[in-house]
Amino acid sequence: MKRFAGDWIQIRTEYLETCGLPLYLNAIAGEDGIVLLDSGVAATPEASISGELAAAGLRVEDIALVVNSHAHPDHMGGNANLRRLADPEFAAPAAEAAWLEDNDLVIRELWEPNPDAYLLDDAERADLYGLFGDRVRVDRLLRDGDTIVAGGTPLTVITTSGHSPGHIAMHDPQRGVLFTFDDVQGAGTPVAHSDVWLPPLYHDVERYLAGLRRLAAADFELLVPAHGDHLDRAAGLARIEESIAFVERAGDFVAGYVARHGETRLGPLAHALGTELGPYDGVNLQTMSVAKAHLDQLVRRGALTPVWRHAPGPA
Ligand SMILES: [Zn+2]
Numbered sequence: 001m002k003r004f005a006g007d008w009i010q011i012r013t014e015y016l017e018t019c020g021l022p023l024y025l026n027a028i029a030g031e032d033g034i035v036l037l038d039s040g041v042a043a044t045p046e047a048s049i050s051g052e053l054a055a056a057g058l059r060v061e062d063i064a065l066v067v068n069s070h071a072h073p074d075h076m077g078g079n080a081n082l083r084r085l086a087d088p089e090f091a092a093p094a095a096e097a098a099w100l101e102d103n104d105l106v107i108r109e110l111w112e113p114n115p116d117a118y119l120l121d122d123a124e125r126a127d128l129y130g131l132f133g134d135r136v137r138v139d140r141l142l143r144d145g146d147t148i149v150a151g152g153t154p155l156t157v158i159t160t161s162g163h164s165p166g167h168i169a170m171h172d173p174q175r176g177v178l179f180t181f182d183d184v185q186g187a188g189t190p191v192a193h194s195d196v197w198l199p200p201l202y203h204d205v206e207r208y209l210a211g212l213r214r215l216a217a218a219d220f221e222l223l224v225p226a227h228g229d230h231l232d233r234a235a236g237l238a239r240i241e242e243s244i245a246f247v248e249r250a251g252d253f254v255a256g257y258v259a260r261h262g263e264t265r266l267g268p269l270a271h272a273l274g275t276e277l278g279p280y281d282g283v284n285l286q287t288m289s290v291a292k293a294h295l296d297q298l299v300r301r302g303a304l305t306p307v308w309r310h311a312p313g314p315a
Pocket of ligand 1: 070072163182
């Protein structure tokens with residue numbers, strides 16, 4: 001636990017030990033209760049949130065509002081357990097409400113939209129359901145420009161639509177803080193005790209870039225990501241530039257691959273991206289999505305033609 005600016009507390013979670021990535025949540029305490037930005041995975045409320053709040057002299061039962069930045073399990077998996085502990089309201093991006101309320105839907109649409117190229121195995125699927133936990137209904141649907149009040153001051157929603165289709169950042173002009181959650185990804189994040197990096201994840205090249213440019217234009221002194229340390233303004237802007245540079249590098253890689261191969265299939269392209277562009281562990285949700293995003297971009301520019309094929313087997 002770290003205390004910033006009096007009422008703003010950063011919660012260190014167990015995610016580094018269980019899943020190999022640092023994960024920080026943020027809590028802002030005020031007279032109307034605590035606003036918690038993201039809820040971790042299903043285990044996080046009891047493993048980390050209760051104890052970290054207690055260390056700051058706060059009570060988990062006083063969480064009045066949980067804001068989920070997007071529908072990935074490490075940002076909303078704790079919702080149901082927080083409801084048991086504190087019964088807060090839940091606010092989340094309107095664009096991802098359906099995913100936030102339905103684990104089967106988010107797994108099918110996010111992990112397995114191209115089942116001929118990539119499907120989870122049974123163990124991965126079971127792990128994922130464990131991280132997601134039970135779902136709760138979203139009470140407040142957030143859209144770009146909406147505000148929530150935390151610790152007596154307004155935070156503004158910036159829809160970035162980058163790392164996930166409805167991803168939001170929260171801008172706190174009073175404290176000079178930009179909570180970017182997972183949107184500013186650089187060239188990825190090293191996974192602890194391994195040789196691999198978690199690759200950047202995005203689904204639409206132009207939307208991701210536009211979101212990053214909006215974040216760069218925001219007035220902030222501190223950029224606060226979920227999976228790493230706070231960055232001052234200069235370092236935050238540099239990290240945004242690094243994120244944009246990765247997209248350019250991935251775009252060049254995909255264009256070069258397509259030029260060499262002519263006919264391109266998604267699975268082999270994702271594998272090449274996940275092994276040649278960086279130590280990104282081959283085919284996974286991230287490399288599949290980034291490969292697809294850049295293919296879509298080439299299709300939109302008229303440089304590629306998509307082809308549908310009949311796959312023999314059960315219809
Ligand atoms: Zn995420």
